[in-house]
Amino acid sequence: MMSNYRFYYEPSEHECENASNSYLMSLIAIIVGLPLPIVNLIATFFFYIANRKGTHFVRWHITQALLAQASFLIFNSYGFWWTISIVISDEKISNGWIAYMICIVIFNIIEFIATIYTAIQTRKGIHVKWWLYGDITDLIVKP
Amino acid sequence: MEKVIIRIVIILVLFFGLFYGLQQIDWMTLFKIEETTKSNEEKFGELIWDSINGTETIVKDESVNQAIDSL
Numbered sequence: 001m002m003s004n005y006r007f008y009y010e011p012s013e014h015e016c017e018n019a020s021n022s023y024l025m026s027l028i029a030i031i032v033g034l035p036l037p038i039v040n041l042i043a044t045f046f047f048y049i050a051n052r053k054g055t056h057f058v059r060w061h062i063t064q065a066l067l068a069q070a071s072f073l074i075f076n077s078y079g080f081w082w083t084i085s086i087v088i089s090d091e092k093i094s095n096g097w098i099a100y101m102i103c104i105v106i107f108n109i110i111e112f113i114a115t116i117y118t119a120i121q122t123r124k125g126i127h128v129k130w131w132l133y134g135d136i137t138d139l140i141v142k143p
Numbered sequence: 144m145e146k147v148i149i150r151i152v153i154i155l156v157l158f159f160g161l162f163y164g165l166q167q168i169d170w171m172t173l174f175k176i177e178e179t180t181k182s183n184e185e186k187f188g189e190l191i192w193d194s195i196n197g198t199e200t201i202v203k204d205e206s207v208n209q210a211i212d213s214l
Contacts, residue, residue, distance in 0.1 A: 075158070093171075093176055093180075094171070095166055095168075095169065095170050095171055096166055098165075098170040098171075098174070099162055099165035099166040099168070099170065100162060102165055103158065103161050103162045103165060106161070107158065131150065132147070132150040132151065132153075132154055135146055135147045135150065136147055139144065139147065
């Protein structure tokens with residue numbers, strides 16, 4: 001699902017730290033934002049704003065983290081509001097709801113593990129390119 | 144660009160395929176959700192009834208009840 005490369009230049013210590021922090025940001029925000037999916041995105045987005053003028057390596061990894069968060073927001077929000085509607089309105093627990101919840105939990109766990117792994121690798125200066133997200137980032141972020 | 148679109152389609156198919164597949168399993172009977180809901184409803188009903196019985200004065204007079212019921 002991901003591939004490790006050497007970046008076309010050797011990123012400095014400071015760059016590695018910033019790139020790794022962008023992934024950590026989304027992990028830390030999970031503690032606050034577990035029930036509210038948008039908190040993750042906001043945290044990553046502000047980190048993106050703060051570093052958008054950074055070097056290519058940093059920008060690349062922030063964009064990848066942001067893209068992943070943004071796409072998960074859609075699925076997680078849908079699940080979140082479905083759950084809220086069960087709690088406060090006439091909507092009942094159904095097979096569909098349980099299936100959807102299992103689905104997003106599986107996808108979130110995969111993303112969570114991938115994020116931890118990537119945070120560790122980028123800290124070492126290894127360029128980790130995710131399946132799909134890495135390709136989109138390549139299209140968006142130009143050196 | 145083409146690669147990206149194909150991969151987006153793959154991931155969407157994967158997600159909705161998994162969702163569709165999981166939906167085929169009868170989770171409601173597996174987790175005994177309907178029975179649990181029913182027994183919880185009964186428990187709540189009893190609880191509320193008990194608390195009303197304990198705190199309010201209940202009029203059991205036939206003539207009053209009949210007048211109310213006929214409304």
